Amino acid sequence: MPSPAGRDTIDFSVPAAVTALNQALLKHHYGVTHWELPPGHLCPPIPSRADYVHHLADLLAGGNARRIPRGSSVTILDIGVGANCVYPIIGVAEYGWRFVGTDIDPVAVAWARQLVAANPNLAGLVECRLQPSPAIIFRGIVKPGETFAASLCNPPFHVSAAEAAAGTLRKLRNLHGASRSKPERNFGGQSTELWTAGGEAAFVQRMITESAATPEMCGWFTTLVSKRENLPAIHRALDRLKATDVRVIDLSHGQKKTRIVAWRFAPPARFAG
Secondary structure (H helix, E strand, O other): OEOOOOOEOOOOOOHHHHHHHHHHHHHHHHOOOOOOOOOOOOOOOHHHHHHHHHHHHHHHHHOOOOOOOOOOOOEEEEEOOOOOOHHHHHHHHHHOOEEEEEEOOHHHHHHHHHHHHHOHHHOOOEEEEEOOOOOOOOOOOOOOOOOEEEEEEOOOOEOOHHHHHHHHHHHHHHHHOOOOOOOOOOOOOOHHHHEOOOHHHHHHHHHHHHHHHOHHHEEEEEEEEOOHHHHHHHHHHHHHOOOOEEEEEEEEEOOEEEEEEEEEOOOOOOOOO
16 A cells, blocks of 8 residues: 555555564564464564563663673563563563463463474473463462563553454554544454453552562563553552562653553562573
8 A cells, every 4th residue: 555655555454464564573583484373363563562572671681780681591471471472582582581471361372382382493482371360460370489580561451342442443543544433453452462350550550469479579570551641550559569669661662652660579689590
């Protein structure tokens, strides 16, 4: 399709176009030779996911004489790994880290395991686990005594399917300058990936509460926070539970602005294996 300037470009409102772009980026930059998704599952933007991983590396470098720790002795916990498995793919390729990815969707976990098995560069470095309870974030998937250098998460941020559909409609209007009566998400997404009771704010506050119960589990707990208006409630929760170090890192990609919220409760051990 022609761009506003008259040049040929990709119609990013078409899900297949977004998938094809991601396949090209993952192959070129991260050595992934096989990457497919089950129908309707989230197809995330690769540059913003890479940005999160690199900022996480900078956080870990702050406790390591400003040297980014590399290799499989650094283990990262990915909450909501999804069928796409993108954070582990990037983290393994860029830093050689080991990942444990969790999800409440059995289809997503099974698919992510297939992606790992199909790409030799991920062998032995990515483990995917099913979280049996949608109401729980850490318990039930972290083994006794298991620790991580950091956790990361891209939480569902809508409060309902209707809110998610309205957001999709706004995006399509930005892409085409016109509305569609039945919007199709160009990036896909299952219900568990897009909305949850109470939305992003409630999910992150549950994460904070659970992290405070096992503060030694992660050197850093981190999550994306899409809506700036949710920050005050998140900060209050962190203050109430006595987080000792809290960081907010702004991210910007095109028109999309978001941020990482990172916290910890005590100086961490050097790096969890």
